[in-house]
Amino acid sequence: MEHGHPAPVRELDGNVIVISRRSFFGALLGVGGVAMSALLAIPVLRYVLYPLYSNSTLSKWSKVGLVDSLPTAGSPPVKKEITFRKLDGWRETVTTESVYVERKADGTIRVLSAICPHLGCTVQWRASKGEFLCPCHGSVFNEEGKHISGPARRGMDPLPTKQDQGDLLVHFEFFREDVPNREIVS
Ligand code: FES
Numbered sequence: 001m002e003h004g005h006p007a008p009v010r011e012l013d014g015n016v017i018v019i020s021r022r023s024f025f026g027a028l029l030g031v032g033g034v035a036m037s038a039l040l041a042i043p044v045l046r047y048v049l050y051p052l053y054s055n056s057t058l059s060k061w062s063k064v065g066l067v068d069s070l071p072t073a074g075s076p077p078v079k080k081e082i083t084f085r086k087l088d089g090w091r092e093t094v095t096t097e098s099v100y101v102e103r104k105a106d107g108t109i110r111v112l113s114a115i116c117p118h119l120g121c122t123v124q125w126r127a128s129k130g131e132f133l134c135p136c137h138g139s140v141f142n143e144e145g146k147h148i149s150g151p152a153r154r155g156m157d158p159l160p161t162k163q164d165q166g167d168l169l170v171h172f173e174f175f176r177e178d179v180p181n182r183e184i185v186s
Contacts, residue, residue, distance in 0.1 A: 061162070061169040070101055070109060070168060077102040077125055077132075077143065079114065084172055086186075097172055098122055099159060100132075102143070111159045111170045112145045118152040120177050132156065153180045 062082040064070075071078050077100040086095045098114035100123075116123050121136035131148065132141040139150030146155045160171040176183040 060171050061164075062172060064099070064101060064111070064161075064168040064170050066166055067109070067163055067168050068166065071103050073103045073105050073107060075103065076127055076130070077112070079125065082170060082172060099170060099172070100125065100145075100156075101168070109161055109168060110144070111161050111168075113157040113159055113172070113175070115157070115174070116152060116177075117147075117154050117157060117175065118150070118178055123156060153178060154182065157182060 062084045064080050064082055080099055080101055081096050082099055083094055083096045086093050100112045100114055102110045102112075104110055114122050116134040116136065116139060118134060118137060118139050121134050123132045123134045123139075123141065125131075126133050130143060132143075132145070133139075134150065134152070137151050139152035140148040141152075141156050142148055144155075145158065147153075157173070157175045159173060162169050162171075173184050174186045176185050
């Protein structure tokens with residue numbers, strides 16, 4: 001027989017069930033343990049899932065070249081290769097992508113991604129026509145990257161740029177393909 005306060009009692013369908021104090025506190029501890037485990041699991045889950053929801057482009061800015069060595073205003077766009085670090089799941093890779101660099105009439109610099117906004121082929125500059133052409137399905141863009149014809153649903157994607165100690169830097173971004181509005185995917 002137990003002393004002190006009576007043990008918790010629960011009534012079910014007219015039957016009286018006596019729950020011993022030990023099993024009552026045991027159950028309470030069990031619930032507390034589960035809640036504590038759930039709380040502890042949150043940071044672990046955040047760590048494990050981090051690559052799935054994080055921005056996968058690790059190094060934000062890539063060097064394109066010296067600003068002074070870039071084309072003068074009125075010259076055709078020049079193709080440049082840039083490299084940056086990327087996170088694919090848990091794997092870190094160094095990726096190379098092509099961009100087109102052009103100096104506008106007001107002296108500012110425009111950088112366009114060479115990835116076709118239709119289905120991702122590499123767009124080529126056609127000097128004879130003064131326009132970009134995608135070899136895969138024939139989308140055509142003008143010198144500013146605006147869509148002229150073909151299946152692409154928007155113009156070429158412009159990329160953010162900045163200058164640092166005489167260098168032009170570009171922040172490469174990947175955009176969703178085959179949609180009319182620009183959506184950054186990484
Ligand atoms: S991938 Fe460029 S037109 Fe289809």
